Amino acid sequence: MKKVWERIAGSALLPFLSFLLAFFISGFFIAFSDANVLKTVGHPGKFITTALSTVGNAYLALFQGSIFDPNLTAGHGFMRGFYPLSETIVTATPLILTGLAVALAFQSGLFNIGAQGQFIFGAIGASYVGFHFTFSPVLHVALALIAGVVCAALYGGLVGLLKARTGAHEVIVTIMLNYIAGFFILWILKTTTFLRPRRIDPIAPDVKPSAQLPHLAGADFRLHAGILIALVAAYFVWWILNRTTIGFQFRAVGANASAARTAGISVSRVTISTMALCGALAGLGGAVHVLGSQYALTADIGGSFGFDAITVALLGRAKPFGTVLAALLFGALRTGGRTMQSNTTTPLDIVLVIQALIVLFIASPTLVRFIFKVKNLKTNAAMTAKGWNG
Amino acid sequence: MVFSNTQKRQLRLIAVVLLLLVVELWEFGFAKASSNKTTFGFLLGKEWVIIHEWVIQSTTGSKIFSGIGILAAVLGIFLVRSNKSPLPGTAIAGFSLLMSFLCWAANGKFIPMTGLLQGSLMLAVPLIFGSMSGLLCERSGVINIAIEGQLLAGAFASGVIASLTHKTTWGLLVAPLAGALISLLLATFAIKFSVDQVILGFVLNVLVIGLTDFLYKKLLIPYSSTWNTGPSFARLEIPILGKLPIVGPIFFNQTIIVYLMYAIVALISFSLFKTKWGLRTRAIGEHPEAADSVGIDVNKLRFRNVILAGLVSGLGGAYFTVGSVGSFSKEMTAGAGFIALAALIFGKWTPMGAVTAGLLFGFADNLSGTLSIIGVSIPSEFMLMVPYIATIIAVSGLVGRVRAPAADGVPYSRGSH
Numbered sequence: 001m002k003k004v005w006e007r008i009a010g011s012a013l014l015p016f017l018s019f020l021l022a023f024f025i026s027g028f029f030i031a032f033s034d035a036n037v038l039k040t041v042g043h044p045g046k047f048i049t050t051a052l053s054t055v056g057n058a059y060l061a062l063f064q065g066s067i068f069d070p071n072l073t074a075g076h077g078f079m080r081g082f083y084p085l086s087e088t089i090v091t092a093t094p095l096i097l098t099g100l101a102v103a104l105a106f107q108s109g110l111f112n113i114g115a116q117g118q119f120i121f122g123a124i125g126a127s128y129v130g131f132h133f134t135f136s137p138v139l140h141v142a143l144a145l146i147a148g149v150v151c152a153a154l155y156g157g158l159v160g161l162l163k164a165r166t167g168a169h170e171v172i173v174t175i176m177l178n179y180i181a182g183f184f185i186l187w188i189l190k191t192t193t194f195l196r197p198r199r200i201d202p203i204a205p206d207v208k209p210s211a212q213l214p215h216l217a218g219a220d221f222r223l224h225a226g227i228l229i230a231l232v233a234a235y236f237v238w239w240i241l242n243r244t245t246i247g248f249q250f251r252a253v254g255a256n257a258s259a260a261r262t263a264g265i266s267v268s269r270v271t272i273s274t275m276a277l278c279g280a281l282a283g284l285g286g287a288v289h290v291l292g293s294q295y296a297l298t299a300d301i302g303g304s305f306g307f308d309a310i311t312v313a314l315l316g317r318a319k320p321f322g323t324v325l326a327a328l329l330f331g332a333l334r335t336g337g338r339t340m341q342s343n344t345t346t347p348l349d350i351v352l353v354i355q356a357l358i359v360l361f362i363a364s365p366t367l368v369r370f371i372f373k374v375k376n377l378k379t380n381a382a383m384t385a386k387g388w389n390g
Numbered sequence: 391m392v393f394s395n396t397q398k399r400q401l402r403l404i405a406v407v408l409l410l411l412v413v414e415l416w417e418f419g420f421a422k423a424s425s426n427k428t429t430f431g432f433l434l435g436k437e438w439v440i441i442h443e444w445v446i447q448s449t450t451g452s453k454i455f456s457g458i459g460i461l462a463a464v465l466g467i468f469l470v471r472s473n474k475s476p477l478p479g480t481a482i483a484g485f486s487l488l489m490s491f492l493c494w495a496a497n498g499k500f501i502p503m504t505g506l507l508q509g510s511l512m513l514a515v516p517l518i519f520g521s522m523s524g525l526l527c528e529r530s531g532v533i534n535i536a537i538e539g540q541l542l543a544g545a546f547a548s549g550v551i552a553s554l555t556h557k558t559t560w561g562l563l564v565a566p567l568a569g570a571l572i573s574l575l576l577a578t579f580a581i582k583f584s585v586d587q588v589i590l591g592f593v594l595n596v597l598v599i600g601l602t603d604f605l606y607k608k609l610l611i612p613y614s615s616t617w618n619t620g621p622s623f624a625r626l627e628i629p630i631l632g633k634l635p636i637v638g639p640i641f642f643n644q645t646i647i648v649y650l651m652y653a654i655v656a657l658i659s660f661s662l663f664k665t666k667w668g669l670r671t672r673a674i675g676e677h678p679e680a681a682d683s684v685g686i687d688v689n690k691l692r693f694r695n696v697i698l699a700g701l702v703s704g705l706g707g708a709y710f711t712v713g714s715v716g717s718f719s720k721e722m723t724a725g726a727g728f729i730a731l732a733a734l735i736f737g738k739w740t741p742m743g744a745v746t747a748g749l750l751f752g753f754a755d756n757l758s759g760t761l762s763i764i765g766v767s768i769p770s771e772f773m774l775m776v777p778y779i780a781t782i783i784a785v786s787g788l789v790g791r792v793r794a795p796a797a798d799g800v801p802y803s804r805g806s807h
Contacts, residue, residue, distance in 0.1 A: 029601070033608045111588055166786040171535075171588060172735060173785065175728050176778040187771035310592060347607035352600025360593045364583040 015315060017368050018361035026354045027055040030346050058346040065339020066332035084335060086223040090293050092331025094119070096230040097285030098309030099316060099323040100237050101156075101278040105170075106318035107241060108274045109254035114159055114174025115282040116306025117181030118152040122283025123290045124185060125151030127297035128194070130207025130290065140210040141291060145229075148287025149280045155181070156279015157272060164268030170275070178306065186299050194297065204297035213292040226292035231324065233281060238320040240277075250274055282306065308334075314359045330355060393470075400470050400480075407483050408463040414487065415456035418494035423449045426498035434504040434639040437632070443500075451493030459486030499764045506760050507753070508640045514752025515648055515713070516541055516723065519706020520730025521737065521744035522658055523569070526699035527576075528739060529662065530692050531675040533799040535591025536576050537703050538727025539598035543568040544707020546602045549718030550610070552620035552711065561620060561712040562647070562705075569704015570697050572598060577696040581689050584801040599721060606720050614717075622716035623647065647705070647713040654702060659741035671695060675795035678802040688802045703727075732781040739794060751777040 031037050031051040040047040064071075066088045073081040098115040105112035126148030135143060159177065162168040188194050189202035196205045213224040241247040252260040253270045261267050285305060290297060312330055316322030333355065337348040361368050368374075393401065428448045432441050459482070466479025492501060520537040527534035547568035552561030572594055579585040610618040623645040627633075631642040662668040670691060673681040678688045710722050729751055736750075737743025758773030 029604065033605055035612075113592070162782070162786050168782065168785040172732065173782055176732065176782050179725065179728075179778045180775050183771040183775050187769050190769070307596070311596065314589065314593075345608070347604050349600055349603035349607060352596055353604060354600075356593050356597035356600055360579070360590075360597065363589055363593065364579055364585045366583045367579075 011317070013374070014362060014365055014368060015317075015358075017372055017374070018358050021361050021368070021371065022354050022357035023059070025357055026350055027059075029353060030055050030058050030350060034345060036345075054345075058340055058344050058350075061340040061343045061346075062333065062336035064336070065343075066336030069339075080220070083221065084339070086217060086221040088328065088332045088335045089227050090222050090224070090331075091334050092327045093224075093226040093230050093292065094285040094289040094305050095308055095312055095327035095331055096227075096324050097233055097288065098282045098305050099312035099327045100233060100320060101282035101285070102309045102313035103316060103318040103320065103323045104237055104241070104250070104281065105274060105278045106313060107254050108250040108270055109257060110163075110271065110274060110278075111171050112156075112159075112174060112275070112278050113171055113310065114156065114177050114306070115278070115285075115309040116302050116304075117174065117178040118156045118279040118282035119286040119289075119306050120181040120185050120302045121155045121279075122148035122152035122286030123297055123301045124188060124286075125149075125283065126211075126287030126290045127204050127207060130211035131205040132193075134208060135210060137210040140208065141213060144207065144211045144291055145284065145287045148290070149283045152283020152286065153276045153280040156282065157276035159279075160272035160275030163275070164271045182302070185297075185301070189297065189299055196296070202299040206295040207291055211291055212295060213288065222293055224292035226288035229284065229288055233284060234320045234324050237281070241320070246270075246273065282309070308355070311355045311359045315362060317362075397470050397473075400476050401467065404463050404466045404470070404476060404480060404483070407480065407487060408460065411456050411459040411463060411483065411487055411490070414452060414490045414494075415460070418452035418490060419449060419456060422494070424494075424497045425449075428493045428496050428498070429500045430492075431500055431502045432504050432636055434502070434508065435643065437638045438635050440635040446493065448493050448497035452490045455486045455490035455493060459483045459490065462486060495761060495766045495768070496764060501760070501764065504636055504639055506756060507636075508643075509756040509760070510749065510753040511640055511644070511648070512714070512752070513755050514748045515651055515709050516706050516726045517730045517733050517748035517751055518651055518655065518745055519709065520703050520727050521734040521748055522654060522741070523699040523703030523706070524731055524734040525658065525662075525739065525741060525744055526671075526695050526702065528734065528798050529675045529795055530671045530695040531678060531688075531795060531797040531800065531802065532577070532580055532692055532696050533587040533591065534576065534696070534699060535588055535731065536572055536594040536598075536727075537730050538723060538725065539591075539595040540569040540572045540700050540703035541707040541710070541723045541727050541730075542595075542598050542602055542721070543572050544704035545710035545722055546605070546707075546718055547704070548708035549620045549711030549716070550617055552622075552716070553618055554616065556621060558621050558623050558712045562623075562708050565708035565712075566701040566704040569702070569707060570700035572704075573697050573700025576700070577693045580696070581693055581801065584803070587799050587801075595727070602718075603720055606718065610718060618717045620711055620716045620718070622712050622714060645709075645713050647709045650705065654705075655741060655745055662741060672795075674802075675797055678797050678800075682802075682804060692802070703730075729777060732777065735794075736781055736784045750780075754780075 031054055034051075034054050037047065037051045037054055040050050065084050067085050068081050069084050070081055072083055098119055101115045101118065102112050126144045129144040129147040130140070133140070133143070155177065159170050159173050162173055163170050186202065189204060194204045196203050213226050213229075215221065215224050216227070217223045239247075241251060249260070249265045249270050252263065252265055253267050257267050260270075286301070289305070290301065294301060308330055312326045313323055315329070316324070316326035333351045334348075337351040340346050340350075341348040426448050427445050428451055430444045430446075432443060433439060462479050462482035464479075466476035466483060469476040469479055520541055523540060524534045524537055544565040548561035548565035551564040552558050555561075575594055576587075576590060579590050580587045625643055625645055626649070628642040628649075632638045634642070662671065670681065670686050674686060674688045674691055682688050707723070711718050730748065733747035733751055734744045736747035737745070754776040755774070758770050758776070761768065761773060762770035
């Protein structure tokens with residue numbers, strides 16, 4: 001038991017320290033860009049208290065907006081106070097799935113920047129089946145999810161195919177495919193098939209109620225069954241990686257492609273199936289996002305889920321369980337960031353800075369080791385992308 | 391007749407172009423014939439006039455250009471068969487392909503050709519700056535995905551400083567420093583801490599986007615009169631050259647940043663291949679062990695080149711603010727850094743290749759805008775996809791083998807290889 005605990009503590013130490021550093025540095029940005037703080041520059045004592053209270057208020061709002069807000073309990077009961085937490089989970093759900101799409105790719109040595117495009121294609125597929133057809137409830141949800149997954153798996157698989165056949169680097173191909181997906185959704189929302197009747201702004205019809213994911217905590221909360229799908233997907237990825245032959249091959253190629261090739265593993269087959277599977281995961285994210293909380297496809301449905309996914313996977317050290325935790329954390333930052341923006345003078349965008357800093361420190365353990373003077377920080381070999389010729 | 395792999399690829403490319411030309415000849419020349427006329431305008435400002443505008447029957451124009459293109463493509467095939475470069479053939483065929491398309495697409499309408507090309511160059515400027523930055527890094531063995539961040543930092547810093555000081559010059563001077571600051575982070579983490587360069591570049595982009603978005607909302611919007619009302623450079627017409635018809639307004643009636651770009655491109659293409667610095671840079675990018683063995687300090691030179699690259703792309707960032715509109719807006723680089731990276735790869739990591747690719751991407755971008763303004767039936771979204779699809783085709787090796795510098799992205803430490 002003690003060993004298990006040590007292992008958890010060991011692998012959580014680097015993320016924890018990176019986290020501290022990121023919040024510390026972001027605090028300076030919050031303080032030094034605040035007009036009230038800058039007014040007190042001449043008086044050191046007042047300056048420090050104002051700066052501390054500004055940063056403190058911002059981080060407090062971040063917490064209240066993401067976990068528990070006592071102000072909401074008045075007149076609605078205690079549970080209502082957890083509304084922010086339910087919103088955090090709603091935001092985290094697509095993030096878990098796109099995060100898994102990036103994490104799985106890392107495991108086989110691929111850097112999947114394309115979760116954004118794959119997410120969009122998943123959303124398009126699910127939305128189309130959701131609003132265009134009529135089925136019985138459970139079947140409709142299943143078919144809409146499958147449609148999203150298939151569209152995105154093809155879009156992701158294309159990357160693997162190009163890489164395996166021609167050596168085209170997945171980073172460049174996925175960056176390009178993200179733009180193409182962005183333009184594609186703009187176009188498709190102008191077509192008569194997708195454009196909602198009597199509307200001119202790019203929005204598709206709502207998916208039919210039979211295709212919507214059921215709510216888990218009553219109508220007051222947006223919390224939907226997507227989180228269960230995401231958790232099952234995370235378990236599925238863990239199972240594939242650790243309990244199947246193909247998963248072993250994924251990791252073998254990720255660890256050392258030429259050794260894997262020598263051992264008789266078909267690297268191109270692994271590359272194609274990894275990317276297709278990653279596409280499927282990101283696409284599931286898009287599908288769940290549409291069927292669970294948005295209902296209507298819009299041009300900005302992708303938000304920044306695909307890009308956040310990379311920071312999520314890096315923070316989760318490309319492990320399924322870690323990715324779930326990281327997604328919940330970033331979901332909380334996002335959700336809380338919105339409250340922080342409306343209640344204090346600190347804009348939501350500081351969350352991006354915090355995210356980037358956390359990942360930057362996690363990616364450079366040498367620096368964290370140096371700053372905190374700790375010795376045995378566990379680092380992760382899975383988090384490397386290969387250069388253009390790799 | 392036996393062809394080498396390169397020749398096979400060239401033939402494949404020509405075959406595709408030929409096929410497209412035949413389709414155009416049939417579709418635009420016969421199947422969708424229209425009696426409208428297409429007008430190409432060439433006069434933009436006060437330059438000397440040779441030709442004011444050129445009017446042609448749209449169907450005739452498509453037929454003529456498709457015909458010329460087909461002949462050129464056939465010429466290209468003969469050039470390949472006689473072991474020569476098919477470039478003249480493919481270039482003329484490609485140009486004809488475009489003109490035939492334009493004659494059809496703009497039937498009954500007016501296309502401002504000179505304006506179209508001038509706008510293309512303007513859109514290409516940040517791409518060229520960015521790709522030069524990428525070139526400096528990657529030729530010396532450090533992958534630079536952070537071009538987007540460097541451009542954005544440059545744009546932000548120059549916009550804010552120009553606004554605070556009311557001087558465009560200060561904006562121009564500060565922009566390279568902002569880019570270099572991002573480069574400093576890139577160089578420190580990549581070279582000193584051996585952090586994975588692709589991930590690092592990505593994270594730096596997120597960091598700069600987050601910071602500029604944050605400061606934009608916190609300072610630039612509420613206090614816009616002091617923080618975000620920067621002046622911008624006026625166009626500077628070069629005497630005589632600027633008066634040349636067509637070429638003048640495109641190349642020699644631009645802002646100072648564009649002229650600086652010419653100088654930087656010329657300097658880099660010369661230095662990289664003709665100076666000691668260039669030879670060393672290429673050596674540490676291709677074979678750092680060999681470079682080390684003859685006494686070159688690999689990591690020191692890499693560090694310097696990465697900083698230099700930041701100066702270049704930071705300056706490119708200034709083009710977005712003091713170089714054009716003056717004020718900064720949220721994420722105003724809009725992915726130019728990534729397209730610059732694509733241009734670098736499309737141009738096979740050579741200065742001239744990257745510049746050509748940048749110009750092509752700028753042209754495709756501006757063409758889609760122009761066509762949607764004059765109201766052409768092709769959805770503008772598909773036109774906008776062109777540079778990205780072209781890049782995928784390029785990296786897939788359909789156009790020619792694309793090879794990065796051998797040690798690109800591989801941290802170097804003595805004795806570890």
